[in-house]
Amino acid sequence: GESVGLHLPTLSVQEGDNSIINCAYSNSASDYFIWYKQESGKGPQFIIDIRSNMDKRQGQRVTVLLNKTVKHLSLQIAATQPGDSAVYFCAESANSGYALNFGKGTSLLVTP
Amino acid sequence: SAVISQKPSRDICQRGTSLTIQCQVDSQVTMMFWYRQQPGQSLTLIATANQGSEATYESGFVIDKFPISRPNLTFSTLTVSNMSPEDSSIYLCSVVGLYEQYFGPGTRLTVT
Numbered sequence: 001g002e003s004v005g006l007h008l009p010t011l012s013v014q015e016g017d018n019s020i021i022n023c024a025y026s027n028s029a030s031d032y033f034i035w036y037k038q039e040s041g042k043g044p045q046f047i048i049d050i051r052s053n054m055d056k057r058q059g060q061r062v063t064v065l066l067n068k069t070v071k072h073l074s075l076q077i078a079a080t081q082p083g084d085s086a087v088y089f090c091a092e093s094a095n096s097g098y099a100l101n102f103g104k105g106t107s108l109l110v111t112p
Numbered sequence: 113s114a115v116i117s118q119k120p121s122r123d124i125c126q127r128g129t130s131l132t133i134q135c136q137v138d139s140q141v142t143m144m145f146w147y148r149q150q151p152g153q154s155l156t157l158i159a160t161a162n163q164g165s166e167a168t169y170e171s172g173f174v175i176d177k178f179p180i181s182r183p184n185l186t187f188s189t190l191t192v193s194n195m196s197p198e199d200s201s202i203y204l205c206s207v208v209g210l211y212e213q214y215f216g217p218g219t220r221l222t223v224t
Contacts (some may be wrong), residue, residue, distance in 0.1 A: 034212070034213070036215075041217075042218070043116075043204050043217045044204075045215075046212045046214065089155070098143050098145070098208045098213060099145065099157050099160060099170075100145075100155075100157065100206075100213065102156070103154060104154050
């Protein structure tokens with residue numbers, strides 16, 4: 001079936017550097033995309049979302065970029081901090097629905 | 113934001129038995145979902161819990177194995193029936209709030 005996947009399973013960055021986590025999706029009907037952060041022993045925490053009528057959306061220290069032409073989504077974290085260490089998931093839904101299809105996850109490790 | 117609690121937070125069960133997981137939300141919500149997260153994996157949607165009607169199951173999940181109740185707009189249960197070690201996972205409920213989809217802390221199930 002349709003899939004959402006991530007390019008890299010792990011990412012190690014130094015504190016203060018910028019992080020970029022990538023995600024590819026395959027469903028042409030996907031119109032809503034979300035990034036979640038999951039810390040050990042906790043449920044996923046919403047970071048930022050974007051709808052298909054947008055290319056870019058910014059939050060506090062985070063930016064999501066959407067390239068519908070190549071079906072690619074990225075999460076940029078500015079000035080990465082040790083508290084950003086977690087697993088990051090992209091997720092998508094189609095046809096304005098709410099049932100989410102999750103990608104495989106990227107483990108972000110921030111080193112001092 | 114919606115606050116979601118799940119009970120139990122974790123359990124160790126013997127194969128062949130059943131476990132019922134509860135999800136309680138601090139406000140009325142229309143959309144509620146159950147997800148499974150197998151060890152080291154991403155989240156997979158099990159079903160949409162519909163209030164007042166039967167749950168809508170995703171491919172690969174059946175009502176006999178994962179019966180769901182949704183008696184009102186703040187509460188749902190998921191039962192994992194006739195458990196096997198392959199059912200060892202984290203089970204999470206989620207709800208759609210005003211602006212985003214929130215996840216509960218999860219129930220960590222180990223089947224021996």
